[in-house]
């Protein structure tokens with residue numbers, strides 16, 4: 001863990017002013033020494049940070065006295081954990097058979113272009129994370145795209161820009 005443990009003074013002062021790290025310390029303290037602590041600690045840390053960045057993984061490994069490789073292994077194994085930041089909205093493009101046959105791949109390509117990301121990537125503005133999904137049970141509407149809880153059926157690549165703009169505008173209005 002050597003190099004990963006070295007932190008510059010500015011990182012430490014940023015942490016001191018970030019109450020999420022205090023919450024993390026509390027979570028670790030609550031579980032330290034208990035068998036099977038790693039998964040509940042990772043779960044709660046992800047609720048606090050939204051994802052599990054490297055420095056958080058190091059703190060958890062140290063606090064629970066488990067190898068960093070074990071922390072990394074658990075995060076990689078369980079799909080509910082992520083070490084990448086998530087956008088405010090998760091976009092899911094269904095790649096089930098019905099959707100695929102009806103052109104889901106073209107919709108996905110357009111989303112990649114418009115967002116400037118690959119699958120599992122998050123747009124630079126932090127708004128959207130692009131995922132692919134299995135059948136979401138709306139095959140009659142294929143191809144299907146979801147954004148958060150919203151479902152868009154019979155999607156066409158040409159419709160992508162307008163739909164994304166709706167969320168971007170709503171975000172701008174909320175900030176105004």
Ligand code: FES
Pocket residue numbers: 094095096097098099100134135136137138139140142143144
């Ligand atoms: S295959 Fe896409 S909703 Fe079923």
